[in-house]
Amino acid sequence: TRNRWGDYSGNSVDPAGDFWFMSEYAQPSNLWATWIGSITGRSNSYYIPDSSTASTSCNVIPFGHSTDSTWRNQKYQQMFTAAELGNPDEIDICDLAFVPCVSGVRHFNTIRIRMGTTTASTLSTTFGSNLANVVTVLSQSNFDWHQTANTWERIGLDRSYKYFRSRGNLVVEITVTGAQLNTSSTAFPGHTTTARQRVFAYNWSTEPTTGTSDTSAALRCEVVMDAADMQTYGVSCIGSNNKYPSLLLNGTGKLGSSYQVQLRDALPNTLTFLSIGLARWTPLNLSIIGAPGCYMYHQDLISLRYTTNSAGNLxxxxxxxxxxEACLRVYFQYFPFDAAANNLKLLSTNYGRLETGF
Incomplete structure (x- = not known):
């Protein structure tokens, strides 16, 4: 009978980094041995080509300019190889992120993002030839995306895309109309880029079927699986104090953590409602109920009632x-009371999105 006598008191497992495991096994000589190994899990997101946020090379394709109307309407495709996504059998892509070179609020009259696959190693200049197994993951109008320069900013997909390696490489298609960055900066208002293929068309009135291909300035991109995030979108309407009340998010979005949904610049010591929902919709213009310039951005599953402090904050x-669950999308918007602002006696803030993860 083999015995397991020995001193194991010095054994320890370092929980940092990869997942480590330790097991014991019997050798043919009847001596016991210890096996220590590691299992490397997939990443929560993949940065292509890397996670750098330096704005050394910026381009206005496909998200538009701050002043030049040439870049308002654009269509764009970019490919990511299976190897760049970790060669998974399958993954759920929760979101995409990009690095703006300038801070501001980027507006789109419409924005549509589709994902699909291709077995080709390069993209055709015919857009339709590059996409199979297509899913629309974002389709919105009157869309406002808050951005901070030199920071990975989630664009905010409404649904995930299930990618299968057996279907080939991933293709992302972005189509926008009325793209414009609202900013006080005079710096070049693009997004950071890398030298790889892109196919694009711009300055059109009818959505094109073909584009131009080059390898000079494709988007640097984060392809997100289950990395947590908090992001703000949308615009507020002005109150009787001549301020625009705003919603801010403070936290990481990580499972097991807490976070804050903050309200700023509302009236002091005043009632406000916090609306929470799980689905974003086309912005509802509240002028139909007496609040011109105000919008409601998502379904209202539950509303919480609060009172602002003496500074109008909460x-x-x-x-x-x-x-x-990871990749749960939760939306928040404040509706502060303001009797002198409009007939509805309510204002609306911009909105925020929590994307749960690790």
Whole structure:
């Protein structure tokens, strides 16, 4: 009978980095041995080509310019290889992120993002030839995306895309109309780029079927699986204090953490409602109920009632249980009371999105 006598008190496992495991096995000589190994899990997101946020090379394709109307309407495709996505059998792509070179709020009259696959190693200049297994992951009008320069900013997909390696390489298609960055900066208002293929068309009135191909300035991109995030979108309407109340998010979005949904610049000591939903819709113009210039951006599953402090501010702290699924999209918007602002006596803020993850 083999025995397992020995001193194992010095054994330890370092939980940092990869997942480590330790097991014991019997050798043919009847001596026991210890095997220590590691399992490397897939990344929560993949940066292509890397995670740098330096704005050394910026381009206005496909997200538009701050002043030049030439770049308002654009169509764009870019490919990512299976190897760049970690060669998975299958993954759920939760979101995409890009690095703006200038801070501001980027507006689109319409924006549509589709994902698909191709077995080709390069893209055709005919857009339709590059996409199979197509899913529309974002389709919005009157879309406003808040951006901070030199930061990875999630564009905010409404649904995930299930990618299968057996179907080939991933293709992302972005189509926008009325693209314009609202900013006080005079710096060049593009996004950071890398030298790889892109296919694009711009300055059109009818959506094109073909484009131009080059390898000079494709987007640097983060392809997100289950990395947590908090992001703001949309615009506010002005109150009787001549301020635009705003919603801010403070936290990481990671499972097991807490976060704050903050309100700023509302009236002091005033009632406000925090609307929470799980689905974004086409912005509802509240002029139909007496609040011109105000919008409601998402479904209202639950509304919480609060009162602002003497400065017109509010911080609401909420938890994210560990049992919450990753890539859950939760939307927030404040509706502060303001009797003198409009007939509805309510204002609306911009909105925020929590994307749960690790």
């Amino acid at each position: 911080d609401v702290t909420l938890p994210i249980p560990l049992s919450t």
